[in-house]
Amino acid sequence: MIRIILYWIDTHRWFITAIFSCIVLANIPPPEGLSENGMDVIAILVMSTIILITAQVPLPTVPLLIAVFQVLLEVNTPKGVSQSFMSDSVFFIMGSLMLAVAIVHQKLDRRIAYLILRFTKGSITRLSMGFILVCALLASFIGEHTVAAIMLPVAITIVNNIDENQKNIRNITLMLMFSIAYGCAIASIGTPSGGARNAVMIDYWSRLYDIKISYIEWMKYAYPMVLIQIPVVAILLRITFKPEKVNIGTALDKLRESVKAEGKMNYADWLTVSIFLFVLFLWVTSSDTLGLGIPAFIGVSAYLAFGLVSWEEINRGVSWGVVLLYGSAISLGIAMQNTGAASWIAHALLSGFSTFHLGGGLLLMVIMAIITMLVANIMSHGPAVAVLGPIFLEVAVLSETSVVLVGFIIAMASSFTYMTVIGSPANTIVYGSNFIRPQDFLKAGWKMSIASIIILTLISATYWQFLQ
Amino acid sequence: MKLLLCIGGSEMSRDTIIAGGKIAAAFNSDLSVLYVGEKHATNMTSALDMSRMKLSEWKIELPGVKVLEYAEMVLNDMNLLEVDDTGEIVEVHSLKPDINGAYELHAMGKHGQNIRLRLREGEIIDEVIKEVDVGGYDVTIIGASRERRLVHRLIQFVECSLFITKNIKDIDYRFLFAVDDTEMSRKALLIGARTANFLKAEATLLSVVSKESDIKIGEECISKAETILQKAGVVYDKKVMVGDPTETIIEEAGEDHIVVMGSSKSSQLSKFFKATKAVKVVQDGNCPVLIAK
Numbered sequence: 084m085i086r087i088i089l090y091w092i093d094t095h096r097w098f099i100t101a102i103f104s105c106i107v108l109a110n111i112p113p114p115e116g117l118s119e120n121g122m123d124v125i126a127i128l129v130m131s132t133i134i135l136i137t138a139q140v141p142l143p144t145v146p147l148l149i150a151v152f153q154v155l156l157e158v159n160t161p162k163g164v165s166q167s168f169m170s171d172s173v174f175f176i177m178g179s180l181m182l183a184v185a186i187v188h189q190k191l192d193r194r195i196a197y198l199i200l201r202f203t204k205g206s207i208t209r210l211s212m213g214f215i216l217v218c219a220l221l222a223s224f225i226g227e228h229t230v231a232a233i234m235l236p237v238a239i240t241i242v243n244n245i246d247e248n249q250k251n252i253r254n255i256t257l258m259l260m261f262s263i264a265y266g267c268a269i270a271s272i273g274t275p276s277g278g279a280r281n282a283v284m285i286d287y288w289s290r291l292y293d294i295k296i297s298y299i300e301w302m303k304y305a306y307p308m309v310l311i312q313i314p315v316v317a318i319l320l321r322i323t324f325k326p327e328k329v330n331i332g333t334a335l336d337k338l339r340e341s342v343k344a345e346g347k348m349n350y351a352d353w354l355t356v357s358i359f360l361f362v363l364f365l366w367v368t369s370s371d372t373l374g375l376g377i378p379a380f381i382g383v384s385a386y387l388a389f390g391l392v393s394w395e396e397i398n399r400g401v402s403w404g405v406v407l408l409y410g411s412a413i414s415l416g417i418a419m420q421n422t423g424a425a426s427w428i429a430h431a432l433l434s435g436f437s438t439f440h441l442g443g444g445l446l447l448m449v450i451m452a453i454i455t456m457l458v459a460n461i462m463s464h465g466p467a468v469a470v471l472g473p474i475f476l477e478v479a480v481l482s483e484t485s486v487v488l489v490g491f492i493i494a495m496a497s498s499f500t501y502m503t504v505i506g507s508p509a510n511t512i513v514y515g516s517n518f519i520r521p522q523d524f525l526k527a528g529w530k531m532s533i534a535s536i537i538i539l540t541l542i543s544a545t546y547w548q549f550l551q
Numbered sequence: 552m553k554l555l556l557c558i559g560g561s562e563m564s565r566d567t568i569i570a571g572g573k574i575a576a577a578f579n580s581d582l583s584v585l586y587v588g589e590k591h592a593t594n595m596t597s598a599l600d601m602s603r604m605k606l607s608e609w610k611i612e613l614p615g616v617k618v619l620e621y622a623e624m625v626l627n628d629m630n631l632l633e634v635d636d637t638g639e640i641v642e643v644h645s646l647k648p649d650i651n652g653a654y655e656l657h658a659m660g661k662h663g664q665n666i667r668l669r670l671r672e673g674e675i676i677d678e679v680i681k682e683v684d685v686g687g688y689d690v691t692i693i694g695a696s697r698e699r700r701l702v703h704r705l706i707q708f709v710e711c712s713l714f715i716t717k718n719i720k721d722i723d724y725r726f727l728f729a730v731d732d733t734e735m736s737r738k739a740l741l742i743g744a745r746t747a748n749f750l751k752a753e754a755t756l757l758s759v760v761s762k763e764s765d766i767k768i769g770e771e772c773i774s775k776a777e778t779i780l781q782k783a784g785v786v787y788d789k790k791v792m793v794g795d796p797t798e799t800i801i802e803e804a805g806e807d808h809i810v811v812m813g814s815s816k817s818s819q820l821s822k823f824f825k826a827t828k829a830v831k832v833v834q835d836g837n838c839p840v841l842i843a844k
Contacts, residue, residue, distance in 0.1 A: 180597075232602040236611055400601060402596065405594050505592055
């Protein structure tokens with residue numbers, strides 16, 4: 084018995100530390116300027132962050148504890164907490180994850196493989212560019228994990244066809260793998276449906292500051308960034324992973340013919356694409372009236388009604404824990420705002436910035452972008468936006484910077500997850516193929532990080548100023 | 552008897568697989584080969600499952616499966632696996648998911664033993680502990696981690712005897728039996744003597760006492776141990792030494808002995824906070840260690 088208890092303590096020491104920290108913080112007198120409930124919310128935030136980073140218990144434990152502690156510490160009522168967990172954005176996240184399962188269950192990957200191979204014409208650079216383009220265009224609309232899951236087997240099959248001995252073409256392999264991971268990363272901020280964290284930011288704007296941003300408005304701000312980054316990724320990957328062969332000649336001809344024969348679009352594929360395009364049409368034209376969640380539900384209902392995917396497949400494929408996590412993140416963000424915790428942390432941050440003469444405006448936005456990028460690489464992009472969003476948006480209010488621009492800065496910088504495996508689902512998926520070592524993420528990752536921060540700074544200083 | 556052999560990859564595990572295969576042959580025992588794939592964050596599980604579904608549609612194997620195939624090949628080269636007339640390995644079942652929490656391929660040994668190749672995902676020590684709990688193994692064979700804390704956790708929490716194949720090489724090892732008057736030391740002798748006999752290895756019986764006046768006690772321990780080695784037909788010499796037990800065992804063992812010792816009789820709580828002699832020998836020594844539990 085004692086062995087079992089000691090083993091549990093040993094494997095849950097960070098979880099115990101997190102709960103203990105929450106209880107201690109909630110019971111010490113709050114610092115000047117912070118309400119007792121504000122201190123309670125900070126205690127919950129600290130607990131959630133420790134549990135998220137150390138991952139000693141399953142992830143869905145975090146949202147459950149956020150709900151539990153909000154009630155136990157009397158930050159909110161049970162009814163208030165449950166209401167704060169659900170919103171159009173959570174509907175949207177749920178719907179998008181279901182759409183992703185329906186799309187993955189079709190055979191569109193063979194068609195995509197054929198298109199890339201036709202575009203390649205024996206050139207490794209064109210092959211990499213083809214992957215980046217396809218990933219960037221798809222992942223800006225349908226969620227990066229879906230695209231990475233579809234593209235990974237295509238890349239592995241191509242690599243195996245170029246040379247069966249991996250050691251002979253290590254750079255080509257890395258180039259293609261990172262074309263997928265980085266192609267998905269840069270695209271995930273293109274539209275609200277590119278990533279769940281984009282929906283979280285829309286919710287923060289709407290519920291904390293009463294600012295409504297439609298699907299098409301988001302694209303106006305974000306899509307140019309996607310387009311500019313496509314050639315940057317291609318060039319940096321080409322420079323970093325110098326391919327062992329520049330021209331692979333006819334090595335892929337046989338594969339091209341085989342995927343061409345197998346990859347003909349059938350009625351189910353056409354229907355899948357048509358339904359998704361209809362959902363996209365509703366997002367673009369009617370998000371003001373229908374919101375973002377309802378069009379996604381229309382699409383999922385159609386997929387189910389036409390038998391393109393079964394409920395069992397959706398049930399297996401959707402990570403309900405992730406849906407809960409985003410619901411809890413929004414709930415905690417609202418609690419931070421309502422109790423003044425976000426404002427107190429923002430004050431503290433701003434006084435810290437002014438000590439170092441960092442002031443406000445563009446420089447402040449760059450600092451927030453860098454912090455968001457680093458946190459996203461450590462704890463993955465979704466939780467990074469959830470934790471930093473309410474604080475940085477409040478920093479924007481206090482420093483008289485645009486809340487909309489700061490929101491976009493946070494959302495975009497959270498996609499710069501080029502340096503770690505856990506930064507994004509696309510990174511984890513390509514890493515899971517066993518072709519990449521963790522240190523490979525740093526080789527091109529640091530260059531991409533700097534390039535992306537520079538591009539984001541330039542866009543926010545120029546293009547976004549015209550949109551304001 | 553059931554053996555669990557934990558491996559960490561393909562080529563680099565070759566010596567560990569061979570050592571485990573020899574011990575399995577010595578005892579004619581069931582053998583499970585376990586590979587633990589990397590743990591992924593729980594929020595990535597659905598994305599990874601989606602990716603694996605697509606990989607299987609393209610007939611691309613999971614990464615860990617290659618490691619198991621390699622282990623199967625090495626065991627077959629050692630002539631441990633039953634083959635049919637065409638030279639194909641006889642399988643009870645091919646690779647299947649969810650067999651006691653792991654992917655499993657079940658083959659047959661030459662003498663009817665069960666040879667299982669198992670694939671789990673997670674933290675290595677946690678998965679080994681789970682595997683021992685569901686598999687009811689008698690001995691776990693595993694490489695030593697560079698992280699001192701992992702070695703400590705492994706020795707404390709795995710509930711069966713452990714053979715830690717630290718710095719294992721393709722050489723003829725001598726066995727170094729570190730004996731005392733505990734029941735665990737006797738159990739270690741029984742397992743070690745049989746293995747030494749099968750491997751035709753010679754042995755040294757070592758008793759370390761803390762002061763000169765205890766030498767007689769050390770000689771008594773050696774005398775009891777001699778009976779077991781004589782019965783097993785192992786050629787041996789014997790030593791009683793005065794000094795710090797851990798340092799003396801490490802010094803005597805060098806790199807060409809397999810140290811055989813019992814686990815500590817200290818309480819679980821004490822072991823949790825303080826490294827036992829067995830833990831220190833594995834952490835600071837540079838040779839394989841068999842710890843009986």
